[in-house]
Amino acid sequence: MNRPAVFFDRDGVLNEDIGYLHERTKFRWTPGAREAVKAVNDVGYLAFVVTNQSGVARGLYEEADVRDLHAWMAEELAAVGAHVDAFEYCPHHPEATVEPYRRSCMCxxxxxxxxxxxxxxxxxxxxxxxxxxDRLTDVEAATRAGIRGYLFEGPDLQQFIRSRLSRTG
Structure with a gap:
C-alpha cells in the first residue's frame, strides 16, 4: 500500500541556512521544525529529508560529517517523539574541486x-x-518528480505544514 510523504529540504527549512552547515554546534532548528516533523509522523505520512550538500564536492567537509549531522538530527527529533524515515543528500557539483564529486547528476x-x-x-x-x-530549485525538483512543491519562507514550519496537511487529507 502506497503511503503519502512529506519531503523536507534541510537548510532553510528544517534549520537556519548559514551556508555549508556540517557541525551540530552551528545547527539551529527553524521555529516549529521539530513539531512539523512530528505532525507529519502523527498523521501517518512518511517524513524524508532531501538536501544538496555541495560542501562535500567543494572539499569543505566529508560525507561522514553529513551523515553524523543527520544522525544527531534524528536524536534531537526522537527527543520530541518525531522521526525522519530517511535522509538523502547529494554530494555532487558540476564544478567540484574534489574530483570524484565533479559531475552533473539527477540527484x-x-x-x-x-x-x-x-x-x-x-x-x-x-x-x-x-x-x-526554500528555493525554486526545490519546487522544480518536486514538480519533476511528479509531486507538489511548496516554497517555505517562514516564520513557523509547524503552522506551514499543518495548513498543507489539512489540504491533502
Whole structure:
C-alpha cells in the first residue's frame, strides 16, 4: 500500500541556512521544525529529508560529517517523539574541486533523483505527497518528480505544514 510523504529540504527549512552547515554546534532548528516533523509522523505520512550538500564536492567537509549531522538530527527529533524515515543528500557539483564529486547528476536538485529514489524505495503515493523547500530549485525538483512543491519562507514550519496537511487529507 502506497503511503503519502512529506519531503523536507534541510537548510532553510528544517534549520537556519548559514551556508555549508556540517557541525551540530552551528545547527539551529527553524521555529516549529521539530513539531512539523512530528505532525507529519502523527498523521501517518512518511517524513524524508532531501538536501544538496555541495560542501562535500567543494572539499569543505566529508560525507561522514553529513551523515553524523543527520544522525544527531534524528536524536534531537526522537527527543520530541518525531522521526525522519530517511535522509538523502547529494554530494555532487558540476564544478567540484574534489574530483570524484565533479559531475552533473539527477540527484542534485533541481533534479528529481533523491525524491524519485525515495518514492520507489518506500512506495510513496505521489498524489498526496509534497515537498517543502526554500528555493525554486526545490519546487522544480518536486514538480519533476511528479509531486507538489511548496516554497517555505517562514516564520513557523509547524503552522506551514499543518495548513498543507489539512489540504491533502
Amino acid at each position: 542534485r536538485k533541481p533534479g528529481p533523483g533523491m525524491i524519485t529514489n525515495l518514492m520507489n524505495r518506500f512506495q510513496v503515493d505521489p498524489v498526496r505527497s509534497f515537498l517543502i523547500g
